[in-house]
Amino acid sequence: MSANVTMIASGKGGTGKSTLAVLLGAELAARGKRVLLVELDCGLRSVDYIAGVCGKTVYDIEDVLTGRCEAGKAIVESPVYRDLYLISAPYSGGRIRPAALRVFVEKAGPVFDVILLDTAAGLGAPFEAALTVAHRALLVLTPDPVAMRDGKIVCDALTAGGCAEVRLLLNQVPPTLENCGVQNLDECIDTVGAQLIGVVPYSDEIRRAGATGTPLSPKGRSRLVLRSVAARMCGLYIPLVVR
Secondary structure: OOOEEEEEEOOOOOOOHHHHHHHHHHHHHHOOOOEEEEEOOOOOOOHHHHOOOOOOOOOOHHHHHOOOOOHHHHOEEOOOOOOEEEEOOOOOOOOOOHHHHHHHHHHHOOOOOEEEEEOOOOOOHHHHHHHOOOOEEEEEEOOOHHHHHHHHHHHHHHHHOOOOOEEEEEEEEOOOOOOOOOOOHHHHHHHHOOEEEEEEEOOHHHHHHHHHOOOOOOOOHHHHHHHHHHHHHOOOOOOOOOO
16 A cells, blocks of 8 residues: 655745644644655755754655665654654755655655655745655645745646645634735635645744744644644545634
């Protein structure tokens, strides 16, 4: 049985894509899934810090894809989130080649239930490589005109590239959109052209989790929202509540 491969993309940077990649990976793992998160953003490494493995990795995805090491030597389990495994991007340099990534995913597929590919912001080599192997894409955007415009471009590229399922995940959503430059969430959905899978409210706790590599409160609102998104990713019907 092969893993479900989900690429996590964004338009512009700063949408919280990598933080949500780790936190959603953790929620999927909490549901009993064996999850591998692969960071493809070469030179802008962050998921190792967010997942608590900074300083505990020796090899990266560039080492694996070029054959410098076996994948098992680069995969590290998060000490913060059980059953969440990671391969980090290199600190500098590196290039994600579609053919090499495809071979890696084919080998890792039988070992994991879910493979998450954290791409670089916007379009480029990591995005194009991930698109060749992904079954689904999560498009992480913030509710503002620039993110929506860029998100539309990325969504169109995903659709044109043959991605069968594109879902919109709105992040850092404030209590009111009055000063965001968009009228409502329906405008965001219509502009991007993707089905909404979740709305993550602006949260100091999520920002702290991303900055310090610490888990969310088990009963906090942020954890409940991300738990619901993970459940929807698993095909469960969870009503979407937007406050």
